[in-house]
Amino acid sequence: MQRGKGMKFVGDSRVPAEGRKPNIPKDYSEYPGKTEAFFPNFLLKEWMVGAVFLVGYLCLTVAHPSPLERMADPTDSGYIPLPDWYFLFLYQLLKYEYASGDFNVIGTVVIPGLAFGALLLAPWLDNGPERRASRRPIASALMFIGVLATVYLTWESVENHDWEAAAEQGQMLDEEEAELADQVDTEADGYQIYSDQGCIACHGDQLQGAGSAGPPLFDTQYDVETIKEIAVDGIGEMPPGQYDGSEEDLETLAQYIANGGSPDGGDETGGDDAEGEETAEDGEAEEETEE
Incomplete structure (x- = not known):
């Protein structure tokens, strides 16, 4: 035999291949008819099934959009969380x-x-x-x-x-309630007392309420004296003894809540203008006294 006769260097890139083998799955005799090529046979089936589920999911999201709840309030301690x-x-x-x-x-x-x-x-x-x-x-x-x-x-x-409480706490404010909530003066002294006394946890940072934890206060129908009694003695699910400040602060807080979150009864001129008017009235009173 001559040197190299009958030998082929298949690993040498200079030797051309005889041809590609067809994409035929291996013949496993122990599993007849249960094998197929991964690409493209099996992979194509996977893609088709995935596409059907994706289209179905997109149709479901269009037909039933995700329900929206009210804006998240980090001060709402009564919120009932629920994961996905x-x-x-x-x-x-x-x-x-x-x-x-x-x-x-x-x-x-x-x-x-x-x-x-x-x-x-x-x-x-x-x-x-x-x-x-x-x-x-x-x-x-x-x-x-x-x-x-x-x-x-x-x-x-x-x-x-508690699905009823969850639906109530996530209920969004209507246009009128949202407008009243936006008018709440968060720079007033009454709001500072409202926040320090922990009222913000059950009644919201804009007096909008916190679902089942506490009702809204920006449209309360109670007068000043009734609000003072409720703050001290409680009402309904609100326990007594929630307020622990002075009588002066209690009066300021009750006035603030009774006026819907505005210390001057909803006057658009603001607290500074109201104080200026009171100063002017005091000056006129002094002048009349001197006369």
């Missing part, structure tokens, strides 16, 4: 005694970490060749427990949530 539906099971988990409070780390880190870690390890814990769920007990049991716990906690979260 896919986090409701974790939200419900944190309501239990040994997963919240002093044990908050257990509910937020330990339990979810163990659960998701077990699901991640499932392929290695049960790595047999069987494809049926009944013949892969470890992986199937972990998946069943995970799905069951998620569904149960999500259901409990939905059942225990």
